[in-house]
Amino acid sequence: MLTSWTADDVRAAERPLLASGVPLMERAAFALAVHVGRELRATRGRVGGARVTLLVGSGNNGGDTLHAGALLARRGAQVTALLTSDRTHAGGLDALRAAHGRVVPTLDDAAADDAAQDLARADVVLDGLLGIGGRGGVRGPGARLLARLRTLDADARPLVVAVDVPSGVGVDDGTRTGEVPDVDLTVTFGACKPALLLPPAADAAGRVEVVDLGLTLPPRPAVARLEATDVAALWPLPGRDAHKYVRGVLGVVAGSARYPGAAVLQAAGAVRAGVGMVRYLGSAGPQVLAAHPEVVVGEGRVQAWVVGSGVAPDDPEQRARVRDALSHALAHDEPAVVDAGALEILPDRVPPHVVLTPHAGELAALLVARGAHATRAEVEAAPLVHARRAHDLTGATVLLKGGTTVVVGPHGAAYAQADGPSWLATAGAGDVLGGVLGALLAGRSADAMADPTLPAALAAAAALVHGRAAHHANPGGPVSAGDVADALPAVVAGLLRA
Numbered sequence: 001m002l003t004s005w006t007a008d009d010v011r012a013a014e015r016p017l018l019a020s021g022v023p024l025m026e027r028a029a030f031a032l033a034v035h036v037g038r039e040l041r042a043t044r045g046r047v048g049g050a051r052v053t054l055l056v057g058s059g060n061n062g063g064d065t066l067h068a069g070a071l072l073a074r075r076g077a078q079v080t081a082l083l084t085s086d087r088t089h090a091g092g093l094d095a096l097r098a099a100h101g102r103v104v105p106t107l108d109d110a111a112a113d114d115a116a117q118d119l120a121r122a123d124v125v126l127d128g129l130l131g132i133g134g135r136g137g138v139r140g141p142g143a144r145l146l147a148r149l150r151t152l153d154a155d156a157r158p159l160v161v162a163v164d165v166p167s168g169v170g171v172d173d174g175t176r177t178g179e180v181p182d183v184d185l186t187v188t189f190g191a192c193k194p195a196l197l198l199p200p201a202a203d204a205a206g207r208v209e210v211v212d213l214g215l216t217l218p219p220r221p222a223v224a225r226l227e228a229t230d231v232a233a234l235w236p237l238p239g240r241d242a243h244k245y246v247r248g249v250l251g252v253v254a255g256s257a258r259y260p261g262a263a264v265l266q267a268a269g270a271v272r273a274g275v276g277m278v279r280y281l282g283s284a285g286p287q288v289l290a291a292h293p294e295v296v297v298g299e300g301r302v303q304a305w306v307v308g309s310g311v312a313p314d315d316p317e318q319r320a321r322v323r324d325a326l327s328h329a330l331a332h333d334e335p336a337v338v339d340a341g342a343l344e345i346l347p348d349r350v351p352p353h354v355v356l357t358p359h360a361g362e363l364a365a366l367l368v369a370r371g372a373h374a375t376r377a378e379v380e381a382a383p384l385v386h387a388r389r390a391h392d393l394t395g396a397t398v399l400l401k402g403g404t405t406v407v408v409g410p411h412g413a414a415y416a417q418a419d420g421p422s423w424l425a426t427a428g429a430g431d432v433l434g435g436v437l438g439a440l441l442a443g444r445s446a447d448a449m450a451d452p453t454l455p456a457a458l459a460a461a462a463a464l465v466h467g468r469a470a471h472h473a474n475p476g477g478p479v480s481a482g483d484v485a486d487a488l489p490a491v492v493a494g495l496l497r498a
């Protein structure tokens with residue numbers, strides 16, 4: 001599992017070490033210089049003679065950068081520091097000067113434009129403008145330098161390394177404001193930060209290297225990302241004496257005369273993910289049975305529900321079934337996945353074993369229906385923030401679909417899964433995901449009732465399996481939702497072997 005901690009968590013963990021005189025900045029800078037040296041050797045064979053340009057902000061992030069620049073200068077690099085503030089880390093500046101680095105005070109916009117020539121000539125640029133002390137978008141000459149960097153021709157573009165985080169990202173919430181450099185590598189100190197996992201900030205972060213500074217961090221990370229072994233540990237496995245009812249029955253209330261395909265695909269997701277049995281309720285029974293003869297059509301006991309996919313607003317009968325299923329789930333402590341059409345008829349407050357699976361537009365509508373202001377664009381610009389708001393307002397676990405899927409549950413549980421190719425953005429893929437998640441909740445129904453944070457972990461696991469199935473179905477090329485479902489058994493088997 002990849003784990004990340006907030007700026008406050010990191011600062012609190014650093015405090016006792018700093019108080020006892022541990023030279024954290026020197027350690028951070030040393031590791032940064034090692035990583036940059038490695039990149040330079042890979043791209044141009046050696047560090048000696050490399051042109052290194054430092055973008056230096058007013059805080060300790062700039063200090064790290066100057067110290068790393070000094071180390072690279074001692075290894076023969078030609079280092080230029082572009083200062084963006086009249087305050088600069090004194091120790092770092094002394095170290096760079098002592099190593100014969102060049103220092104350019106860049107205090108006004110015109111000078112920043114001149115200094116921008118250094119960017120075009122550089123082999124590598126270190127972004128040391130803002131770290132965990134940044135507030136909002138980069139201001140002043142630093143922003144101008146970043147704009148220049150962005151507009152360089154592709155063939156003149158240097159390698160860009162972010163120091164701790166790309167400047168201008170919301171460290172804790174993954175937002176981005178103003179100019180944010182698109183970096184190749186982020187060298188982050190002490191712990192990964194949420195912005196390095198969360199959209200849209202993580203898209204700017206490139207490869208992430210975490211430098212261990214020996215910090216003791218809180219037990220619960222701010223945002224996590226599941227990996228194969230985590231999913232294997234979460235997956236419900238049939239014991240030797242298993243039978244279909246023990247393994248979990250999933251009630252599927254999906255599809256309508258207008259959208260029968262949603263029911264077929266959702267059943268495919270659940271069946272292929274290994275559910276004990278699917279019970280289908282709705283008008284698409286013949287289509288579901290034609291595609292999946294193993295499905296049972298009609299009422300009966302279930303361990304979990306998935307409701308709402310492809311349920312048209314003008315289908316009162318299917319909407320009534322959704323309402324009944326939801327009431328049953330709430331009255332009988334059965335976990336439920338609430339998708340698409342069912343999001344509009346969600347009760348005001350629900351427990352965390354109800355998992356909502358909106359995309360950004362549906363999440364915005366859900367928030368607006370509860371008196372909050374939100375647009376689809378605002379949700380996309382701050383997915384974690386809005387998924388949290390939806391969790392706070394409804395009590396439900398929230399899985400927000402997108403290129404990176406963000407999951408929020410109770411007690412601060414949060415996941416960011418980036419497992420699928422962009423080809424997964426195809427009609428019906430969300431229906432398959434609902435089926436996979438339903439299968440997991442049916443298989444671990446009792447556990448999900450006992451541990452309110454488990455539905456969030458299962459939701460993240462479903463997103464991982466779904467994303468990997470899309471890769472597996474056709475590596476590097478287009479997939480249909482049905483292809484994704486068909487790839488599930490092999491992907492699950494692969495994960496269980498991991």
Ligand SMILES: NC(=O)C1=CN([C@@H]2O[C@H](COP(=O)(O)OP(=O)(O)OC[C@H]3O[C@@H](n4cnc5c(N)ncnc54)[C@H](OP(=O)(O)O)[C@@H]3O)[C@@H](O)[C@H]2O)[C@@H](O)CC1
Pocket residue numbers: 011014018024025026028057058059060061062064129130131132133134135136137138139140163164165189
């Ligand atoms: N703590 C440790 O022991 C260790 C920390 N380490 C390193 O320290 C970094 C944190 O350092 P930090 O606390 O000095 O904050 P940092 O991110 O450099 O920026 C603060 C400065 O920026 C300014 N500023 C703020 N917003 C701005 C904006 N939008 N646009 C422009 N300016 C803005 C703000 O000025 P103000 O706005 O307050 O006037 C303030 O002066 C951390 O990321 C890691 O790299 C490592 O060495 C390991 C040990």
Ligand SMILES: Nc1ncnc2c1ncn2[C@@H]1O[C@H](COP(=O)(O)OP(=O)(O)O)[C@@H](O)[C@H]1O
Pocket residue numbers: 359400401402403404405420421422423424425426427428429430431432433466
């Ligand atoms: N850019 C993207 N890259 C990868 N996966 C994506 C991207 N955009 C959406 N997805 C995934 O594709 C699926 C789309 O689901 P959804 O929006 O509900 O579509 P539908 O309702 O047609 O099934 C979700 O699993 C979502 O996470």
Ligand SMILES: [K+]
Pocket residue numbers: 061127128129130131162163164165166167
């Ligand atoms: K930075």
